[in-house]
Amino acid sequence: MTEPAAPTAGAGFQYSSARHEADTAVAGMWLFLASxxxxxxxxxxxxxxxxxGHPRGFALATAHTNLVIGSINTALLLTSSFxxxxxxxDGQRGDNRAVTRACLLTLLLGLAFLGLKGxxxxxxxxxxxxxxALFGLHGPDQGGAQMFYAWYFVSTALHGVHMLGxxxxxxxxxxxxxxxEFSRHYSTPVEVMGLLWSFIDLVxxxxxxxxxxxxxx
Amino acid sequence: xxxxxxxxxxxxxxxxxxxxxxLLHAGWMAWxxxxxxxxxxxxxxxxxxxxxxxxxxxxxxxxFWMAVLLGLGSVDxxxxxxxxxxLQTGAARGEMPAAAVPR
Numbered sequence: 559m560t561e562p563a564a565p566t567a568g569a570g571f572q573y574s575s576a577r578h579e580a581d582t583a584v585a586g587m588w589l590f591l592a593s594x595x596x597x598x599x600x601x602x603x604x605x606x607x608x609x610x611g612h613p614r615g616f617a618l619a620t621a622h623t624n625l626v627i628g629s630i631n632t633a634l635l636l637t638s639s640f641x642x643x644x645x646x647x648d649g650q651r652g653d654n655r656a657v658t659r660a661c662l663l664t665l666l667l668g669l670a671f672l673g674l675k676g677x678x679x680x681x682x683x684x685x686x687x688x689x690x691a692l693f694g695l696h697g698p699d700q701g702g703a704q705m706f707y708a709w710y711f712v713s714t715a716l717h718g719v720h721m722l723g724x725x726x727x728x729x730x731x732x733x734x735x736x737x738x739e740f741s742r743h744y745s746t747p748v749e750v751m752g753l754l755w756s757f758i759d760l761v762x763x764x765x766x767x768x769x770x771x772x773x774x775x
Numbered sequence: 776x777x778x779x780x781x782x783x784x785x786x787x788x789x790x791x792x793x794x795x796x797x798l799l800h801a802g803w804m805a806w807x808x809x810x811x812x813x814x815x816x817x818x819x820x821x822x823x824x825x826x827x828x829x830x831x832x833x834x835x836x837x838x839f840w841m842a843v844l845l846g847l848g849s850v851d852x853x854x855x856x857x858x859x860x861x862l863q864t865g866a867a868r869g870e871m872p873a874a875a876v877p878r
Contacts, residue, residue: 767805
């Protein structure tokens, strides 16, 4: 009977090398992201179906969405994704301080996004755009408009929950980097969280035109 | 660094184009801009092409099944022909009222 091979330095015993371990973690994250694509694919599908059935109601509702806040938020999220990509690069170089800084800036941009989203929701509620008996838009197309806002609140809430989860994980990476845990040979958590954060950005890049642009009259 | 910065600048430019097109009543242009933005983020920020074959297969599988979800799911709604329900009693005699003639 042969003895199991000694684990490679920095890698779990089941991996042939640290790179093998990192590739497995990255592939695992992509598998999770594939399931997330289907999750948000359902959200996009609901928009498509409702829009086909209620084009005028969607046009009425989209005209009342806040294009300024939505566009600023998109720019914030794109920038945070760029900063997180820088963190991944810094992690691969073993520069822990740069990773910490980039993660903290990503968190700040994420917080700004959520703050503006909260303000937007507050303004929506003030205009009675939440579906229900007190809905503020009237006329023959108000049914379709209510459907749009039902979809809007669900989809932005789902995205917001992903943002919160992502921010928690980015904070965890920042904390580990502040303890100088990453090196040239090991920065897998930074790489994997970079993927997750950019995916959350991707989801928003799809939601943004659906909410603010495509049905606008 | 330059590659990442260029992608970021390109993304902001595309966002500007989306907003400008919408203000000029051409919001449909987002159908063209958004996929390019998604490709820039996944290609440059997420480095999908540099990932291991297994990771790329997972990413492609996600895209494939999402295309099936959206495509197969939309077929019914895009191809459905609505026929008004016949209201006259003539329908009971096998006559098709004028309102029930397919559009």
